[in-house]
Amino acid sequence: MLEKLLRRKNVEVQLSITERVVNIKHRTIPSHVAIIMDGNGRWASRRSLPRIAGHHEGMKTVRKITRIANDIGIKVLTLYAFSTENWKRPKIEIDFLMKLPGEFLTTYLPELIEQNVKVEMIGDTSSLPIHTQEAIAKAVEATSSNNGLILNFAMNYGSRLEIVETVKEIAQMAVSNQISIEEIDETLINAHLMTSHLPEPDLLIRTSGEVRLSNFMLWQLAYSEFSFTDVLWPDFDEACMLSAIEEFQLRNRRFGSVEGEKGV
Template sequence: MKHSDNGFENLTPPRHVAIIMDGNGRWAKERGLPRTLGHRQGVEAVRRAVRAAMELKITYLTIFSFSSENWKRPAEEVDDLMGLMKRFIRRDLAELHEAGVCIRIIGERQQVDSELMTLIDEAVELTRGNDKLTLVIAFNYGSRGELARAARRLAEQVAAGQIDPSEITVERMANALDTSGIPDPDLLIRTSGEMRLSNFMLWQTAYSEFVFLDCYWPDFDKAAFEGAIREFRARERRFGGLTKRSTA
């Protein structure tokens, strides 16, 4: 699809897009395939999404790769998901680094095996200075847990006499989150037709626009990405206030 054919190049992209990648298992089930193959195809969709984000000049892309609730899945499936994360880093890290992608990880380190954690730390350190695209990977992440961790950090600062309770502001709370320094998502996309946040970036999406797509994640491509951005651009973002259109 050529941008010049559809006028897409005239649309300013959202600065930060977050994606709940949903539907790998159902994609596989409808094809009579094991869920593991659905997850493998989901990794291919991640690669397409990263390429598309760079081509569309998006600055931040956050993907929900493994939630803190996913540990409840069968051990075999969890092991496969961990293995996919390791292979993604080993296979794609050099290419991502060369392309100027900065990798950030949000979520808890607990329960993650040491080999994978070492790979994650190496990826973050290697790409720290890159500025073409910041790829935020939400891994072993749950928003309620993130909020609890932030509250603990602030409580510890109060207990240590570093700050007064009256100094706990919205800005200080935001800086205590895993996403400190990352702008809130302008657009949140969820695939597979489900319409819920599933404990993902509850604080950060307070004023995000949501676009829910019927396609399963393994089928997500640049055309679907562009369609979601078009829908985002058609929205009137008021952030709790009024705009010229709403007061006319």
């Protein structure tokens, strides 16, 4: 009897999610959603588990959120997987985090290919372990011809470093007389960022109750809508994602103007 009730409840929840997805598709859908995946360690601590258990559970959430983002019709999903500051964490945790891309992509690569998802990465790959680089490169190559959702991992990424490297590139162009100082503008800077081929994020989501950007896409998020939730990343499910999108669709995006543009 209990099993039957649980099955019925699961069906009702799924129908609710399906209906919400349909409703969302009738409104303005964010083209690019960026997520700071936070709270894996706290999720594990609250269950008296090692921090790496939280990271492993968070990997399952990546799969769920990728699938629902693809269903909605989002074009780009950028996930902040490992920052340039995360190297300060204990070595055992870093080693585990460096293995996760390989585990995730090996496990779910056939599904990503089937769903027409294209895997990309921003960040400094040179400092990543060889096995991490190879796992990412394999997924990028295997999905290179896909033209659906872009699943963009930010690995060993820091926005200030990105901006510094961009300034260096443009300064070198000026020094070598390829451009004049007067030609340096927002368009030129955008063209030299790691995200130059992507639209700027319409929506930033951060989980776990923290309300800061943590050196993530500082330039690109200038006019993004922000959504902060107390839900820890391993508990962030399809319903949470839909709630963030629905909230976005109710906002009036002004982009500095008086009237702006409504999300609905």
